[in-house]
Amino acid sequence: MSETRAIRATIQRAGSSKGIFLLENDLPEDPVLREKVILAIFGSPDKRQIDGLGGADPLTSKVAIVGPSKQEGVDVDYTFGQVAFDQAKVHTHAICGNISSGVGPFAIDHGLVKAEEPITTVKIFNTNTNKVLTAEVPVKEGRAAVEGDYSIAGVPGTGAKVTLDFSQTVGALTGKLLPTGNVKDTIELSENERITVSIVDAATCQVFVRAEDLGLKGTESPKEVDSQPELLRKLELIRCIAATKAGLAESPEKCAVESRNTxxxxFFSEAKDYENYLTQEKISEESIDLVARGMFMQIMHKTYAGTGSICTSVAAAIPGTNIHEAVKKEIMTKKLVRIGHPAGIIPVEVEVQQEVKNFILKKAAIGRTSRRIMDGNVYIRNSLFQ
Structure with a gap:
């Protein structure tokens, strides 16, 4: 009897992330055993993930589980998991926009959706948020197209543009666009220190704080932020207190352990000149509407999260939020927000309408590229199943 068991796996670059894509029916039904299998596939818990397929980086330690949909009018069901390095945990509290952009191409290439040229529309039910995403995937010769002239920051070269619409993802984690009911909230960090934040939930939930309120410029590189332990501690404290206010955690202490990725x-600032930390090329104030830096698993995101770009753009379009006060006001008419992040610019098509006291999300779409890198088998010890 073989000491290992083979499970089909695809390594897919999706947006500016890379993940392991698995077919739902190839995994155990039992959720506890399923998590153990995914951890083994990635080689976690281990910061090097040396005994698995994980890339030892938050942007490459991601899993997508895809299968035929159980929902009417939807093509596939999709579960996202952020696989931790330092704990035996696959976090499934939220969705990843970049990895989501690979679900449509993966579903087409694996025969879960009929390929139709030149564009195949794939309806995706995300089980993390119970929301539907719509992907428009270029198709050539029965497969998801790879070649194209669309480029995204943080990824070399160009590819076929996958358009991903998140307009149906309002309240993805909390059920509300404004989880606290306020466009701004005050966070009490200590008896003598308070800070103003805005908390918004569209595609994912984000907490927005002005860079200047943290003593920052807003244009910092990942290395500049990640090398400041006191700043990281403060950012994590703000995040966890805000999570409690938003109803995403019972306490800041529990948030720090149980909800590390959501x-x-x-932190953000008005548009200004800065350098792409990867290429040292200048990103001009005129080319963006604001500067933003996102934290992810307690370090700075090296580019910008896909769902994060949706939430940031929606927040920027809601009058009264702290981030709306910092953006160029033309975004309300041009319905496009250009976010300047550490490695470039991500544009988001967004339209928010105000009706009485409510805000209605009419459009929230990003363009991504995706490419299948490898198909094959990943081998898991049989002893894990016993």
Missing amino acids: PHIV
Whole structure:
């Protein structure tokens, strides 16, 4: 009897992230055993993930589980997991926009959705948020197209543009666009220190704080932020207190352990010149509407989260939020928000309408590229199943 068991796996680059894509029916039904299998596939818990397929980086330690949908009018069901390095945990509190952009191409390439040229529309039910995403995937010769002239920051070269619409994801984690009912909230960090935040939930939940309120410029690189332990501690404290206010955690202490990847915290500033930390190329104030830096699993995101770009753009379009006060007001008419992040610019098509006291999300779409890198088998010890 073999000491290992084979499970089909695809390594897929999706947006500016890379993940392991698995077919739902190839995994155990029992959720506890399923989590153990996914951890083994990635080689977690281990910061190097040396005994698995994980890339030892938050942006490459991600899993997508895809299968035929159980929902009427939907093509596939999709579960996202953020696989931790330092704990035996697959976090499924939220969705990843970048990895989501690979679900449509993966479903087409694996025969879960009929390929139709030139564009195949894939309806995706995300089980993390119970929301539906719509992907428009270029198709060529029965497969998801790879070649194209669309480029995204943080990924070399160009590819076929996958358009992903998140307009049906309002209240993805909390059930509300404004989880606290307020466009701004005050966070009490200590008896003598308070800070103003805005908390918004669209595609994912984010906590927004002005860079200047943290003593920052807003244009910092990942290395500049990640090398400041006191700043990281403060950002995590703000995030966890805000999570409690938003109803995403019972307490800041529990948030720090049980909900490490949600909500995200973002610090931002008005548009200004800065350098792409990867290429040292200048990003001009005129080319963006604001500067933003997102924290992810307690370090700075090296580019910008896909769902985060949706939430940031929606927040920027809601009058009264702290981030709306910092953006160029033309975004309300052009319905486009250009976010300047550490490695470039991500544009988001967004339209928010105010009706009486409510805000209605009419459109929230990003363009991504995706490419299947490898198909094959990943081998898991049989002893894990016993």
